[in-house]
Amino acid sequence: NAGVTQTPKFQVLKTGQSMTLQCAQDMNHNSMYWYRQDPGMGLRLIYYSASEGTTDKGEVPNGYNVSRLNKREFSLRLESAAPSQTSVYFCASSEVSAGGRNEQFFGPGTRLTVL
Amino acid sequence: QKEVEQNSGPLSVPEGAIASLNCTYSDRVSQSFFWYRQYSGKSPELIMSIYSNGDKEDGRFTAQLNKASQYVSLLIRDSQPSDSATYLCATQDTGFQKLVFGTGTRLLVSP
Secondary structure, three states: OOOEEEEOOEEEEOOOOOEEEEEEEOOOOOEEEEEEEEOOOEEEEEEEEOOOOOOEEOOOOOOEEEEEOOOOEEEEEEOOOOHHHOEEEEEEEEOOOOOOOOOOEEOOOEEEEEO | OOOEEOOOOOEEEEOOOOEEEEEEEOOOOOOOEEEEEEOOOOOOEEEEEEOOOEEEEEOOEEEEEEOOOOEEEEEEOOOOHHHOEEEEEEEEOOOOOOEEEOOOEEEEEEO
16 A cells, blocks of 8 residues: 555746646545645644545645545645745645544655745 | 644764654544655655554554653654654544644664
8 A cells, every 4th residue: 555645746837827736645534635745843734625526725735726526535725826835835635534533644845846 | 724743853862772762743633644754755654554542553664642741652663763853743634534744753773
């Protein structure tokens, strides 16, 4: 099993360009997440999808859109990239248990630079 | 919004010593807690989950939870240079769908 995979690994954009980050998981998890990680800020949730067909905003959703394409895939789109979106982006997935336990597993990340 | 606080470190320990990493949280109703290890340039890796008061042991790792004092800790016994990493503490948000992460403690284990 590959777990959680992300593409691309690295990307450089110019201000105003758009791009889509792809994420896929093969663990049959219902829930998927997009985080960004900046120095000194920790992991911050951008959007999440509790199940196929649903998406919700996290802590820092502005400037991003998401699509839960199917149970396996969850993409993050930057419509008009800004330098403030320079960050490392992580996708994660989990299966929230009946008791509400939410162990999340992370992909390898995408390092994005916006010039 | 829950808050999770960690000392950023670095915490420096010699090889073979016990490393003690601490985390405090603001919400008394938090039920689930997680420790992730993150090597430089890599993604977070789940190493321990703890859901009830007391200690939970897994190999060289022990997680300790004290809900009355609102802190959770991670002990690493017989620390190795390969344990040098940033350790992230997380708690589960109300509604179970979201985790709230601390900013992490950097651990350095010297040979």
